[in-house]
Amino acid sequence: MPWRKKLLGLKEKDITGKYAPDVALTNDLMRTLLQESPEKKELKIYADSKESYFSKDVLEVTNKETIIGQVIVLRNITPFHELNEAKTNFIATVSHELKTPISSIKMSARLLTDNRVGPLNAEQHELIRSITDDSDRLLKITGELLNMSQVETGNIQLKLQPASPLTIVDQAVQAVQFQAQQKHIRIQTRVAENLPFIQADLEKTSWVLINFLTNAIKYSPEDSGIEVTAFRDSNNIEFIVKDQGRGIDEKYLPRIFDRYFKVPGTHDRNGTGLGLSISKEFIEAQGGHIWVNSRVGEGSSFGFTFVLA
Numbered sequence: 001m002p003w004r005k006k007l008l009g010l011k012e013k014d015i016t017g018k019y020a021p022d023v024a025l026t027n028d029l030m031r032t033l034l035q036e037s038p039e040k041k042e043l044k045i046y047a048d049s050k051e052s053y054f055s056k057d058v059l060e061v062t063n064k065e066t067i068i069g070q071v072i073v074l075r076n077i078t079p080f081h082e083l084n085e086a087k088t089n090f091i092a093t094v095s096h097e098l099k100t101p102i103s104s105i106k107m108s109a110r111l112l113t114d115n116r117v118g119p120l121n122a123e124q125h126e127l128i129r130s131i132t133d134d135s136d137r138l139l140k141i142t143g144e145l146l147n148m149s150q151v152e153t154g155n156i157q158l159k160l161q162p163a164s165p166l167t168i169v170d171q172a173v174q175a176v177q178f179q180a181q182q183k184h185i186r187i188q189t190r191v192a193e194n195l196p197f198i199q200a201d202l203e204k205t206s207w208v209l210i211n212f213l214t215n216a217i218k219y220s221p222e223d224s225g226i227e228v229t230a231f232r233d234s235n236n237i238e239f240i241v242k243d244q245g246r247g248i249d250e251k252y253l254p255r256i257f258d259r260y261f262k263v264p265g266t267h268d269r270n271g272t273g274l275g276l277s278i279s280k281e282f283i284e285a286q287g288g289h290i291w292v293n294s295r296v297g298e299g300s301s302f303g304f305t306f307v308l309a
């Protein structure tokens with residue numbers, strides 16, 4: 001196949017009939033192809049003086065149940081990559097451009113409630129409250145879309161610094177306290193004493209915890225409780241948000257951190273299905289690990305782990 005030779009940069013006689021690991025000794029790409037990397041399905045290959053993207057599938061060839069070889073299939077997905085990049089840039093531009101006018105709608109709404117502009121009747125107050133609520137919602141969505149596009153383009157800028165786990169938890173809990181009170185939900189925090197500082201981006205890590213908490217509040221019944229814990233487990237610091245909400249069906253758990261994924265039947269018109277996928281990116285970019293544990297009817301636990309330096 002000419003494409004194969006072109007990619008590998010080898011002549012036909014140098015590969016045909018040769019044992020692949022032998023070819024790999026002198027060929028970087030062949031070496032990469034033979035490496036088992038289940039989590040990395042996409043390969044970036046520089047060929048023909050441009051970058052191309054390939055998906056890699058490995059099929060085993062068997063004879064009477066014995067594996068006698070492998071066929072490695074590379075599919076050129078560069079056009080999809082380019083379209084995806086265009087989509088991401090479009091989302092980034094649009095969400096960025098929308099932020100300013102939405103903020104100014106919020107500002108004008110706030111000015112209207114100021115008595116110096118003139119008195120308002122109860123109905124007008126109510127209308128302004130609804131304008132403010134909707135603009136908050138729009139700002140949240142545009143913020144998430146912007147976060148997502150930064151994640152996709154690899155533009156996450158981390159401000160890593162020594163951060164106190166207690167500060168991260170306190171910041172997050174404070175940010176959602178009002179929302180929780182409205183549903184009479186008690187948030188109990190249990191942060192182990194004298195926890196060491198972690199190397200983390202304070203703002204992004206709190207953002208993840210706020211996202212866990214907002215979901216926990218959203219999917220919990222009124223008058224229930226939510227528990228936030230942070231503790232040390234050998235060389236790890238664990239953060240966990242545990243709710244007594246409706247829980248998540250086991251079959252959806254593997255997809256819960258996927259972009260735009262919402263559990264079918266979730267009637268939440270504000271949800272974008274982006275929060276958890278951004279959370280995963282934020283935590284993994286800092287070298288951490290994110291996880292979920294949940295059962296229908298028994299509540300959910302969402303957590304992340306940081307390894308101590």
Ligand code: ADP
Nearest residue numbers: 215216219262263266271272273274275276300
């Ligand atoms: P959204 O903005 O829609 O909440 P997320 O990525 O934060 O997006 O969450 C994805 C989906 O996971 C939600 O739509 C919901 O179905 C489910 N989910 C997240 N957290 C919880 C929770 N604590 N309890 C039950 N379901 C949850």
